[in-house]
Amino acid sequence: MPNDLNHGSHRVAEQIARQSYGRLVAFLAARTRDLPGAEDALADAFAAALRLWPSEGIPENPDAWLLTVARHRQTDALRRHQTRQKGMEHLSLMAEEIEAATAAPAEIPDRRLALMFACAHPEIECAMRTPLILQTILGLPAHDVAAALMISPATMGQRLVRAKARIKNLGIAFSLPERQDLPERLDAVLEAVYAAYARGWNEIEPGDTPQLVEEAVWLGELTVQLLPDEPEAKGMLALMLYAEARRSARRDADGAFVPLEQQNTALWDVHRIGQAETLLHQANRAGPSGRYQIEAAIQSAHTARRLSGQTSWPAIVALYEHLQTIVASPVVALNHIAALAETKGPIVAHQAIVALAADKRMADYQPYWATRGHLAARAGYKDDAYEALTLAIGLSSDEAVRQYLRQQIVGLRDG
Structure with a gap:
């Protein structure tokens, strides 16, 4: 007892x-x-x-x-x-x-939003604003923050200590800045909220929504209320809602992992999709499209499969190409390559993903190896597929995902 x-x-x-x-x-x-x-x-x-x-x-x-x-x-x-x-x-x-x-x-x-904007103070190093928010307000351990931003844990830990010391030395107030100062701090806040959501997205509990996901969506809603005229805040909230709309379709009745292209669209949450569409339309009317608006538009294109039964891959590829002009990210490049396989074929996409291996951040990035294995298998390159899928299994912490990848390896052996 x-x-x-x-x-x-x-x-x-x-x-x-x-x-x-x-x-x-x-x-x-x-x-x-x-x-x-x-x-x-x-x-x-x-x-x-x-x-x-x-x-x-x-x-x-x-x-x-x-x-x-x-x-x-x-x-x-x-x-x-x-x-x-x-x-x-x-x-x-x-x-x-x-x-x-x-x-x-x-x-x-609840002063989290005020503290988030305080952590995005102009006197704090730009690259440390998002990590500071992730660890301090959203409670992510330093090694999770490092993984989310593809930085070594030791380096991240040292930088976080310095950033916190700077807050104390400068006496930065933990209150909401003047309204005119909010927009210049918004990018770091949005990046942190979405990074927290992405971290929670990988925590799947049957019939439950991870706490970190709920917190991120709530903070996104609060940010939109605080800055109703900022299109990127609405774009980010729309992006999270599109993803949340598919939560119940990510596992089958037995708990097995179901990739996006195989999901039963009847299980998607129509109400959430409607909320996301409204937010995205409002954001697009407010000004030039930013990163989150484009990523939300990509998710909107995926949801079109509910009505037509087909995914609009040319539109998705074009949106990723536009996104790459705004965000120089290997993750964006990886997603673009995955979409390119649907328009140019798996061989062209495989050549591109092999070239992406030159970015050292891909070495421990599980989605890279899972996508590379999938494309190699489709292109007929069995050896590369087997090696990439094996690495992806080793880097995955989700047993359902590991089992899905093992089944892909079995498919290679069965021809």
Whole structure:
């Protein structure tokens, strides 16, 4: 029984860490403007929860409990490092707000969006704004942030430490900037939200939507409400909704992976598609097309199969070619090659994907090897197909995807 209680406490703490981490960090950091300090305080609170909850029981409102413990940790740190007069004034203000929040835990302010725009401050290195948002507000570990942005984990960890120190040294306010300053910070916020969504997209639970996906869509909706005239915000939200519309079709009744081109379109969520189409039309009327609008347009072209039974591959190829002029990304190049196979044939596409291997970031990128294996098999290059599919299996963390790739290898052996 004690082991079961201990396991249950750990499970609850992990769930809260995923669901509430960013919200609690943003709230704690709002007063002190000390992001590393807020993270340290919350980490201590989680450690205390794992130590005490198994014997004392899980509190009725775990968020409020964590917030209170973290607040005590923060006040101790402030007492050590600030002058008495300044420190006591600061402590009093912070204590009043946090005590009010813990007394009404359902009303704890959600300051994540403000913190996201703070992390996109012009004084922070441009390349670090998105990683900072991903780790701090959305709670992704540094190695996941590194993987999402194709940077080595060691390099990413060092850069994150420097970026947080810069926030503290500059005293950057964790509040929404003036409205006129929001657009210049928007790109980093959108990139982080969509990167979080893409990370959650790969976490598939039968009959459930991953928490990270729900958070990303919610933040996307909040950003559109904050900046209703920004077409790229609507484009990104549309892009996520198009993908969410296909969630129930990604697995068959037995839980097996189903690739996009084989999905049953009757399982696609028509309501979500309608929401995405409306957002995309509004975005396109608002100004020149950006990255997210084009990617959403590609997904819109895929949804046309619901009505015609056929995918508009020439339009998709043209959209990817336009996207490549805006985003110099190997991932965009990979998706363009996959679409090119449907218009120019697998041999032409295979030649292009082999050339893409010169980009070192592809070496550990699972979709590259899965796509290369698929194209090689279609082109009749069995040896390359076998090698690429084997690598793709080794790089995949999803058992359903691994089984799908194994079946492709069996197909090679069967001719």
